[in-house]
Amino acid sequence: MTAPTTDTTQLCFHCGIECPDDHIHIDEKYFCCNGCKTVYQILEENNLCQYYDLEKMGGNSPQIGQFAFLDNPVIANDLLDFQNDSISKVTFYIPSIHCSSCLYLLENLYRLHPAIERSQVDFLKKQVSVTFQHKDITFRQVAELLTSLGYEPMMSLSDVVKEKQKPTYRKLLTQLGVAGFCAGNIMLFSFPEYLGLQDATYKNLFGYLNIVLAIPVVFYSASGYFESVYKSLRKGIINIDFPILLSILVAFFRGIYEVVYNNGAGYFDSLTGLVFFLLIGKWFQQKTYNFLSFERDYKSYFPLAVTRLMFGKEEAVSISDLKKGDKILVRNGELIPADSMLYNGKAQIDYSFVTGESALEEKQLGDFLYAGGRQVGGTIEMEVLKEVSQSYLTQLWNNDTFQKEQDSRIKTFSNAVGKYFTFGVLTLAFSVALYWYLQDPSKMLNAFTAVLIIACPCTLSLSYPFALGNGLRLLGKQYFYLKNGEVIEQMANCDTIVFDKTGTLTTAEGSKPQFYGSRKLSSFEEQMIASLVRNSSHPIAQKIKHLVSKNDYLTIDNFREIEGKGIEGEIDGLPLKLGSSKFLGLSEELVSQQNAEASVAHVSINNHYMGYFSMPNFYREGIENTIAELNKKYQTFLLSGDNEAERHNLEKYFSRKENLYFNCSPQDKLTFIKKLQNEGNKVIMIGDGLNDAGALKQADVGIAVTDDTLNFTPMSDAILRAEQLSKLPKYLNYSDFGLRLIKFSYIFSLMYNCIGLTFAIQGTLSPVVAAILMPVNSITLVGIASLGMIWGGRKLK
Incomplete structure (x- = not known):
């Protein structure tokens, strides 16, 4: 060209x-x-x-001015997911995404323009998220670039792409309608042939009318198969649509030959019926996918809480309950749940959750703060400008930056079977055609076409997404929110569980910290301590805040929280510290005098040691039975940053005393997980995400236990509401059940193919019957995967 x-x-x-x-x-x-x-x-x-x-x-x-409205900063701000001084991020809805070639091209946009940093495609939702340097390429130019590539974004002035776009089935339904209309009329015109009428005039007329009606079915209704096969062949790949397209073309041209040269009716009734039922199957799959996606985005619960300020009081509420105009408080390390405006406090925002790059951005009062940022420093207060988009937070969580290098064995098996199955089907179909050409040519076309249709390997790929999609949905409704479906498979393959103690097995609820020091704290000193701990979401800090809480908090300067050690800050130049004995540099003699049966937090004000807060350890309800149940199937370990004071209590829970480790730093926990993995174990790490983010990331499955907090680490694979921890054995058993169900559905699909091929090879199965059985098989597999997971999910409650 x-x-x-x-x-x-x-x-x-x-x-x-x-x-x-x-x-x-x-x-x-x-x-x-x-x-x-x-x-x-x-x-x-x-x-x-x-x-x-x-x-x-x-x-x-692109039409001149088509995206001119994107030059308006007010409109652009509504559509952008994120923007700072140099970087912008936007999510486009692109209906024309339909194959792996689309995915490859759209994820390589950075090679087309140097100002595009990265792009990530959500294939099922037909969305692409683009991060770009807006000083070198504008929002409008990005949209025009996509359009010039043939991927025109669907957007208008009323769109906010952060919210889920409603799926459109217009083209598919039109193709389905055309195929149904033509198939019905072709069957009417074929009645003379069915009834054995011999009027040659009408027979020939109806035959040519059938050709006319078959043309739009083949070249419009079945156009998706042409596009898919053409793209894959250009890449040197024979995909699963190739046998189907081949059967359509063979039936079409053989039908023309029969009408023109043999005065027959052709095979157009079978051909159009085949396309019609194939499109019904495709429509059913898309509807089911979108149902699962909707349930995941809107009816599952992202189990995180945020502190809302109401009439000067703090209250923990679910992020799904936040409304525009609400005032919220975000502490050090917590996530900004929705686009907001800063009105109090010093904001230093880490947007690595959004951009993948760790760089703090200082914000001033009145500045716009984007959802997904993490506050680093003292407490800030803000007003919510947009309601929470759960689908957007889930998308951020699945950012490539936080992905683990793990392959799905089931998915890999499915892809391998699909690849070799296609070649096997083609070889078998041509062998059968040759056999019947030599034995009985009248059966050749029926047998050839039926083999190509009945043995479609695409049914093998249905069980995995539908089973895991339903698993995600049902676990999400139980406040166990997974990053993606593959986490279910990874959990089912694990054989070892490692627990953190503080904030995971123990809870601050019911604990009443007591202060022990050389003297009682003054009212002003209590106010200083309350102001310091207010900035931390650690459960011990929050419990101390409730003990000495005052309505008037003092301004904390230079606040820092050191993972696994403690917190510090200044009030009017006076340094404050609260944390471990090592963090405060205390002598061993002084530490030995404290209560060894509780968790403690030492306090110093203006470099003078004041004493310590002691909190009895209250274990979560049902934790003894939970660990006992897990001991039956898994190796269980405990890694705690506290001293060994609780060893004798914990030894009652864990099956092996030597599996309890204390005084562990965050690095110690990460190293221990690596050691277990090097020994061949598949490890689940369960922690609160405060001092064990590295261990959660290293583990094969990291589960962050949350308790009224937005201190959520994206390195985890799942978030579990703390009160649901006792149900962990049920959740793990459910993941095992899901994996067994997928394997069963694979066996069922292979049995279906073998039985169907037996009849197809004999030439006794017509293409139309094969076309009907294909969506029936798909619906059956979806039913097994979906209803099976729903039935198994009854035990989750």
Whole structure:
């Protein structure tokens, strides 16, 4: 294909606009700029030039002014997910995403323009999140770039892409309607053939009418199969749609031959019926996928809480209960749950959760704070400007930055089976066709087509997403929120569980900390301590705050929280510290005098040691039975940062005394997890995410236990509401059940294929019956996966 030309100008081969000169060219193709040339080269290098798809003119040139509204900063701010001085992030809804080639191209946008830092595709939702440097490329230019690639974003002035776009089935339903209309009429025109009527005039007329009606079915209703196969062949891959397309084309051209040369009715009733039922199956799958996605985004519970300020009082509420205009308080390390405006406090925001880059940004009063940022420093107060988007938070959680390098064995098996199954089906179909050509040519086409349809390997890939999708939904309703479906498989493969103690096995509820010192704290000293601990979400700090809480908090400067050690800050230049004995530099003699049966937090004011708070350890309700149940199936370990005072109590819970470790630093916990994995164990780490983020990330499955806090680590794979910890054995058994169900459905699918092939090979199974059985098989597998997980989920309550 060469570039279109006129007498005086060259048109850009990629985008179709007029080239300013003819200096930029490659392969005898002219380009208006180096950007278009680069796009072409990337497409060419990766066998993706099917993008041009034999059009008369390459590319799609956006209509002038089509995205001009994106230049308006007010509108842009409503649509952007995030923006700082240099970086912007936006999520586009792109209906034309439909195959792996689309995914490859859209995730390589950074190669098309140097100002695009990264792009991530959510294939099922047909969304792409783009992070770009807005000083070098504007929001509008990003949208125009996508449009020029053939991926026009669906947006209007009323869109806010953070919220889930409503799926559109218009094209699929139109294709389904065309196929149904034509199939019904072809069957009517085929009645003379069915009834054995011999009127040659009407027989020929109806035959040609059948050809006319079959054309839109093949080239419009079945166009998705042409696109899918064409793209995969250009990449040197034979995908699972190839056997189906081959059967459609063979039936179509054989039907034309029968009508034109043999005066027969052809096979158009079977052909159009085949396409009609295939599209019904595709529509059913899409509807089910979108149902699961909706349930995941809106009816599962992201089990995080936020502190809302009401009439000067603090109250913990679920983030789903936040409304526009609410005043909220965010402490050190906590997540900003929704787009908000800062009105009190010194904000230092870490947006690595959003951008993947760790760099603190200082914000001033009145500044806009984006959802997904994490406060580092003292407490800040803000007003919510937009309601929480749970789907957006889940998307951030699944950012590539926080992914673990783990492969799904079931998914890998499914992909491998699908790959080799296609070649096997093609070989078998041609062998059967050859056999019947020699034995009974009248059965050849039926047998060939039926084999291609009945043995479709796509049914193998249905069980995994539908089973795990329902698992995500049902576990989410039980306040056990998983990052993605593969976490269920990873949990089922684990054989070892490691617990943190403080905040995980123990709870601050019911604990009444007592202060022990050389003298009683003054009212002002209590106020200073309350002001310091208010900035931390650690359960011990929060319990101390409740003991000495005052309505008037003092301003804390230079607040710091050192993981596993303690917190410090200044009030009017006076230094305050609260934490472990090592953090305060206390002598062993002084520490030995404290109550060894409780968790303690030492206090110093203006570098003078004041004493310590002692809190009895209250274990969560049912924890003894929970660990006893887990001991039956798993190795269980305890890693605690506290001293060994509680060893004798904990030894009653754990099956092996030597599996209890105390005085562990965050690094010690991470190293211990690595050691277990090096020994061949698959490890679940359960902690509060405060002092064990590294261990949660290192573990095969990291579960963060939350208790009225937004101190959530994205390194975890799951979030569990603390009061649901006693149900952990049920959740793990459910993951085992899900994996067994997937394997059962695979066996069922393979048995279906074997039985169906037995009849297809014999030539006794018509293509229409095979086409009906295909969606029936799909619906059956979806039913097994979905209803099976729902039935198994009864035990979760």
